[in-house]
Amino acid sequence: MPLKGRDIIARVGLESDFFGEDLTPDRLAASQALIRHLDAEKVLWLCPPFQMRCKDPRSTQTLGVARMVRTELSLPLFTVEFDANESRFEELVHSVLQKIRTSKDEASLHADKEFVVTDSQMCIGRYHPFELKKEVPSQALTLDSAAAYLIVGGTGGLGRSMATWMVEHGAADLILLSRCAGKDEESQNLSHELQQMGCSVHLVAGSVENPNDIERAIASTKKTIKGVFQLAMVLKVSLLNVPNDFIQLIWL
Numbered sequence: 001m002p003l004k005g006r007d008i009i010a011r012v013g014l015e016s017d018f019f020g021e022d023l024t025p026d027r028l029a030a031s032q033a034l035i036r037h038l039d040a041e042k043v044l045w046l047c048p049p050f051q052m053r054c055k056d057p058r059s060t061q062t063l064g065v066a067r068m069v070r071t072e073l074s075l076p077l078f079t080v081e082f083d084a085n086e087s088r089f090e091e092l093v094h095s096v097l098q099k100i101r102t103s104k105d106e107a108s109l110h111a112d113k114e115f116v117v118t119d120s121q122m123c124i125g126r127y128h129p130f131e132l133k134k135e136v137p138s139q140a141l142t143l144d145s146a147a148a149y150l151i152v153g154g155t156g157g158l159g160r161s162m163a164t165w166m167v168e169h170g171a172a173d174l175i176l177l178s179r180c181a182g183k184d185e186e187s188q189n190l191s192h193e194l195q196q197m198g199c200s201v202h203l204v205a206g207s208v209e210n211p212n213d214i215e216r217a218i219a220s221t222k223k224t225i226k227g228v229f230q231l232a233m234v235l236k237v238s239l240l241n242v243p244n245d246f247i248q249l250i251w252l
């Protein structure tokens, strides 16, 4: 275990797919111990490039872990992505370490947490928090009540909220396309609710992958379609393809 009060440079991510295929129970336990050990120490996690010039997308799991450790546990875990052949490796690691030692989050700008070295140049992904209320013009959006709008995946979680929001903002003709649209109680209830709000609703059961279904969706209204929203999704894999007890690590 590293000494208390000493910042840590971790190379394991460069040598193996640490949080991916090469994660073993021992490695998981070691990373849990490291995370428990952290207090004010900063960790600089070296990893292969994936945000720019990605050669192996599996290493993006490292980024997911790093972001969760930062947001869920508020721990100072920084990443720097390198190509294995980077000639200025040591110099650049040193300069990132110096930078993170002096950086602090401020109200208007979070400190840089993710560094990418490409062609010996340091690139920084910067997050700038802002208030949507201040950025978006205050004039309320009014949708065209004489037009129709198509929401693909419109019976899903986001689709339902969006459909309601659109009707609240003037939409009066909505086409909701999804494979189960109109076949289940939930989509029928949604349609009923939107109709109560004064909107014509066309529930079209079909897949966005099937051109015939798209044509049926378009033909379901006589109005001109002025907007199309793609919200269809099927989740097939989880980002964190790791044992369940890793999840406990996040909540320790």
Ligand SMILES: NC(=O)c1ccc[n+]([C@@H]2O[C@H](COP(=O)([O-])OP(=O)(O)OC[C@H]3O[C@@H](n4cnc5c(N)ncnc54)[C@H](OP(=O)(O)O)[C@@H]3O)[C@@H](O)[C@H]2O)c1
Pocket (backbone or CB within 6 Å): 152, 153, 154, 155, 156, 157, 158, 159, 177, 178, 179, 180, 181, 206, 207, 208, 209, 230, 231, 232, 233, 234
């Ligand atoms: N929810 C969030 O907080 C959030 C945040 C950021 C981004 N997003 C993105 O927003 C989109 C929607 O998310 P969600 O939470 O609303 O997901 P969801 O509840 O799973 O809804 C997905 C919808 O897609 C439909 N669908 C799946 N395959 C389809 C196909 N081949 N053709 C037509 N429809 C299909 C599903 O209905 P059927 O099974 O009946 O086809 C369902 O209505 C996703 O792309 C997601 O990544 C969501």
